[in-house]
Amino acid sequence: MVAFSAARYYLLLLLLGLSWPRLAWAQELARFTISGTVRGGRGEVLPGASVAVPALNTGTAADSLGHFSLRLPAGKHQLVVAFIGYQQITRDLNLTKNQRLSFALEESGNELGEVVVEGSVTLEQKLKTTQMGVEHLSIHEAKLLPALFGEVDILKTLQLKPGVQSGGEGTSGLFVRGGSADQNLVLLDNALVYNPNHLFGLFSVFNPDAVQSVDLYKSGFPAQFGGRLSSVVDVKLREGDRQHYVATGGIGLISSRLTYEGPINKGKGSFIVSGRRTYFDIFTRALNKANEGKEDYSPIPDYYFYDLNAKANYTLGAKDQLFFTGYLGRDIFGFSSTGGFNFTFKWGNTIGTARWNHVFSPKLFVNTTASISDYQYNLTNKLDQFSFTLGSSIRDYTGRTDFEYTPNDRHLIKVGAMLTQHKFGVGRLDANSGDGRINFGADVNYYGLEGALYASDNYKASDKLQLEGGLRLTGFRSGSDQYGGLEPRASARYSLNDRTSFKLNYALMYQYVHLVTNSGATLPTDIWYPSRLSVMPQRSQQVSSGVSFLLGRGKFLLTDEVYYKWGRNQVDFKDGAQLFVNPELDAEFIFGKSWSYGNELYLEKKTGRTTGWIGYTLAWSWRNFQPQRGTTGVNNGQDFHPNYDRRHNLTVVVLHKLNARFDLTASFIYTSGNLTTLPLGRFGVQDIPGSSTGIDPRPVPIYPDRNSYRLIPYHRLDLGVVYKIGARLNQDLTLSIYNAYNRRNAYFVFFETVRDKATDRITGFRAQQVSLFPVIPSLTYNFRF
Known part of the structure; x- marks a missing residue:
């Protein structure tokens, strides 16, 4: 009996020993x-x-x-x-x-270690991702960089990245890889921002105290983004401090900011409220009042802008979280005179979003978002008893659902859907008199329904090869007109080694809404118009490739990207087009094609006391509009460059932490000058109404092809010093010097008449350059309590 028990015991040990490798192998597979x-x-x-x-x-x-x-x-x-x-x-x-x-x-x-880079990724992560043409903007960097009037602007900071051009001196407009300003998709917590500018384009609507992160996609567009051709600017707001009540703000040369944040049911959620307002109007009103009654005094127009950001989040449980975002911004420009003439111009955005995040499992979660986005402007004139109002608007109601599924460590799958109801207020006109004898109005509205389904998979084929493929199905309907298309997206990254990777990308995009801009206007009287009747959706395709190197033990990332982009159904307007309150606006359009190509070099450093980047872009942009619809097209159907075509663009940005209290910053920009159209000469016509005298002929300018002249090169150096004060270094004084060596850059050129002093006859015309900003120092006080 004992012998039998011992034999059974040894047999059991033998079986366990034989099965142990299999058990270990199964454990490894789990x-x-x-x-x-x-x-x-x-x-x-x-x-x-x-x-x-x-x-x-x-x-x-x-x-x-x-x-x-x-x-x-x-x-x-x-x-x-x-x-x-x-x-x-x-x-x-x-x-x-x-x-x-x-x-x-x-x-x-x-404090003397690595510079804080909030909302950004490491250089190694940028090397290993399949994404190309993506810039992750650090809000910390943006706040340190010198700024015009001390007003930190994230869109101006994006202009310092390769492949991104500005619309002109001091403006926040973005022209990305040959695309126009309306071809940028600007999102604030997934809600579309139609006009991202204040002060006629000098500043953006984004308050830096409220922003968490900004991502700019110039190519390699993820499948969840669509509706525009050139770029995606994805702005995320901060969620607020979950542990403490904190007040931050700043007092600057032209505006002040205040932000308050704190916990909701401590540990469960948080909120943040951030406001900003300029105070031009306070000084101009005081000046106008002091000079009231003087015959030779012309009142200064009244102007100010304000914006308000709010966000709240709350955790319902281990798997559910709610987020709410709101934005309200307005620009108000007004003028009133003792003669009874009053002028008021108001414009701005209103945005609201609600998002529900639900976690089904560690592998699957979903974000469901509902949003409203509204942009409108109203222009009102009043002279004695007669008033005249002109306005336009666009309002969107959007619902979207985005799923993210990670079945294993090789796949990241994203699928989703969205639906947007558009209302286009193309033109609104009201005119009336106090006695009731004049009373008429007109209102032109259109509606559009835009939808999309998308799916993408980021597949890690091996340690060296990573692929991402996506497909977006889009559609648009306005009245009886319907459009749709497939938008394939594909990216690939191959790592030659741990420090070198090659990338390739292709994307096709459709744009169903179009910006109608009166090129002669300097105010934001833009009209958004849907694809309908003869106005077909714009379409573009882009291919890009590049190589990235990690240098200096991983401290530097050097990238070299080349791209080629081509589009069709690009929109322009007939000469003399009637844009306002026109029920047949589609008849004013002409259509053409575009193409652009270039090479972008970028060297970046994100860690250590000294950080920054150097970017250089060599690029060409072209357009062509053939004779059509009773016109000779543009330049008689010949190819031409748009005015934002810049051959060379160099930017250098340096941020240096001198010690715990001092940060030194500098940025240098050099670009080719803007293209413009100037007269070749003039010929005289006599005996017509409007002649200056009965003898002098009236000079009539002779214009060459569009954009045939390039202004002088633009270059500028900005300097900044940030000095931290307070026992906890929670306050600072920021000194910015804009245009430090007082470069007189050309804003535009006009011709003045030259006359003979003795006879008062016209003897010629002299070109005069207008420059906008000289050297401008500014001091801003920032605090956090």
């Missing part, structure tokens, strides 16, 4: 998913934060919402969570099932 969010100690989202297991040489980066997902083999692992400027977290895991985790990183106390 893999589980860890997912969750990465935030800062105040509750702020940290997009780009790295979540890695160094022992396995694997990891991932948090997305723009702070979410991450990582597939790991079962067993014990050491997980490292890190973000530049924050203290690293190391956590031991015993992975036996799927887990959802949350991490809160505290800000680093080492």
Whole structure:
């Protein structure tokens, strides 16, 4: 009996020994998913934060919402969570099932260490992603850079990136890789912003105190974005401090800002409210009042703008979270005189969004968003008893759902749908008199329904090869007119080694709404118009390729990208087109094609005391409008460059942390001059009404082809110093010097008449250059309590 028991015991040990390799192999095959969010100690989202297991040489980066997902083999692992400027977290895991985790990183106390780069990704992550032509803007960098009138502007900071041109001196307009300003998709927490500018384009509507992160896509457009041809500017607002009530703000040369944030049911949610207002009007009103009654005094027009941002979030449970965002901004320009003439011009955006985030499992979550976006302007004139009002607007109601699914560590799948109801107020006119004898009006409105379905898969084929493919199905209907198309997207990245990667990208885009701009106007009287009747959707395709190198032990990233983009159904207008309150506006359009190509070089450094970038772009942009619809086209059907075509564009940005209290910054810009149309000469016509005298002929200008002259090159140096004060370094004085060496850059050129002093006869014409901004120093006080 004892012998039998011993034999059975040894047999059992033998079976266990034989089966142990198989059990270990099965254990090795088992893999589980860890997912969750990465935030800062105040509750702020940290997009780009790295979540890695160094022992396995694997990891991932948090997305723009702070979410991450990582597939790991079962067993014990050491997980490292890190973000530049924050203290690293190391956590031991015993992975036996799927887990959802949350991490809160505290800000680093080492003031002389690496510069904080909020809302950005590391250079290594940029090297390894399939995305091309993407710029992740650091709000910290934007706040340090010298700014016009001390007013920090994220869109102007984007103009310092290669492939992005400005519309002119001091403006916030973006012209990306040969595209026009209306071909940029500008989003604020997933809601579309139709006019992202204040002060006639000098400043953007985005208050830097409220912004968390900004991503600019010049190519490699993810499938979830559509509706525009040239770029995507994706702006995310901050969520507010989840632990403390904090007030921040600043007092500058032309405006002041105030932000207040704090927890909601501490640990469950947070809120942030941020406001900004200029005070031009306070000084101009005081000046006008002091000179009231003087016969030789002309009143100064009244102008100011304000904007208000608000955001709140609340965690309903382990799997559900709600977010609410609101924006209200207005520009108000007015003039009144003792003669009874009053003029008021108001324009601005109103935006609201509600988003629900639900986690089905560590592998699958969904964001469902409802939003409203409204842009309108109203222009009112009043002379004695007669009043005249002109206006236009566009309003969108949008619903969208976006799923993200990570089945394993090789695939990241995104699918979604969106639907937008547009209302286009193409023109609104009202005129009446106080006695009732004049009373008439006109109102032209159109409606449009735009929808899209998309799917994409980011597939890691191997450690060296990563592919991303996407397909977007879009459609648009206005009245009885319907349009649609497929928009394929494809990207590939091949790593030659740990420090070199090659990338290739293709994208096709449709644009169903069009911006009607009176090129002679200097005010934002733009009209958005739907695809209908003869106005077909615009379409563009872009191919790009590039190579990226990590240099200097990973401290520098050098990229070289080339691109070619071509489009059709591009929109322009007949000479003398009637744009306002025209029920047949589509008859004023002409259509053509466009193409652009270029090479962009970019060297970037994000860590250490000295950071910054150098960018250089060599590019060409072309357009062609053949004779059509009773016109000779543009330039008689010959190819021409648009006025924003710039052959050379060089930017140098340097940020240096001198010590715990001082930051020094500088930016230098050199670009080819704007293209313009100037007269070749003049011929005289006599004996017509309007002649200056009965003898002198009236000079009539002779114009060459459109945009045949290029203005002198534009260059400018801006300098800045940030001095931190207070025991906790929570206040600072920021000195900005715009155009430090007082370069007189050309804004536009006009011709003045030259006359003989003795006979008062016209003897010629002299070109005169108008410059906008000389050297402008400004001082801003910023605080955080």
